[in-house]
Amino acid sequence: MALDEKSHQRIAALFTVRLPERMKALGKERSQMLRMAMVRGSAHGSYVEKNLHQLCAQELEVLVALAWQDIRRVVVTHEVKPNDGLAGDLRKEVRVLLSTPYAEIQKQYEHWCSVQGYRPLSLETAMQNSYTKIDPEIDHFTDGMSTVSTHPNRMTSIVVQGNAQVGAIVACPGASAQVTQQNIVDNRQEILKALDHVLNAIRSSSYHDELAETQGLIEDARAELGKDKPNSLKLASAIAGIGTAINMLAGLKPAYESLRSMGAILGITLP
Numbered sequence: 101m102a103l104d105e106k107s108h109q110r111i112a113a114l115f116t117v118r119l120p121e122r123m124k125a126l127g128k129e130r131s132q133m134l135r136m137a138m139v140r141g142s143a144h145g146s147y148v149e150k151n152l153h154q155l156c157a158q159e160l161e162v163l164v165a166l167a168w169q170d171i172r173r174v175v176v177t178h179e180v181k182p183n184d185g186l187a188g189d190l191r192k193e194v195r196v197l198l199s200t201p202y203a204e205i206q207k208q209y210e211h212w213c214s215v216q217g218y219r220p221l222s223l224e225t226a227m228q229n230s231y232t233k234i235d236p237e238i239d240h241f242t243d244g245m246s247t248v249s250t251h252p253n254r255m256t257s258i259v260v261q262g263n264a265q266v267g268a269i270v271a272c273p274g275a276s277a278q279v280t281q282q283n284i285v286d287n288r289q290e291i292l293k294a295l296d297h298v299l300n301a302i303r304s305s306s307y308h309d310e311l312a313e314t315q316g317l318i319e320d321a322r323a324e325l326g327k328d329k330p331n332s333l334k335l336a337s338a339i340a341g342i343g344t345a346i347n348m349l350a351g352l353k354p355a356y357e358s359l360r361s362m363g364a365i366l367g368i369t370l371p
Contacts (some may be wrong), residue, residue, distance in 0.1 A: 144240070294362035
């Protein structure tokens, strides 16, 4: 195994402390959804049945992303050495971390369905889809580690930490991709497309007023992209802020995934 016992313990500690708050947030999302259903007169219709499953599926995806974030932090801090089996070990680590919260969320979901009089569906497909999305990121990260180890003089990458109000950019020895101005120019249209997706989703959601500052960040990013030589640091900071603002909001998940996928092309890691 690439990870020693201390690394396992640190990862488990970082991830486990998140779980009570995440379960509380899931409960609040469910309550808000039920209130909205009552307003619409669909408290006992397919709207509730569909959204109960969707809320739990989205929470599993968030937890997988958070698990990988914690694992990556420990791998970098403990300077874990890359090897041929590292990617597989890290994938297993994600799955080990998710085993307990998955069972808890499945149980909670079944209880909610019972209360509403619905037959619960399995969340297994949603769980596997979340793993499918994160596995390529793990492979990309370990590939970058191998590159850094064989080319120690190569410039370290820009990594965006998405846990601040507007994001923070730090140098990270284990990061895997360098955000370059040329890379931004080459992908200008894809970036604009992702930003437009987020902006349109916000404007058509109930978070329109709440996310006024985020809409300003999107406009700033678009303006930067319009320049002949976009500033990669300014753009990365804006994308981090946008991602942080929307990544936990129900209804904006597809827009967030579009933003995160685009960020990965540029070497920007969102939570």
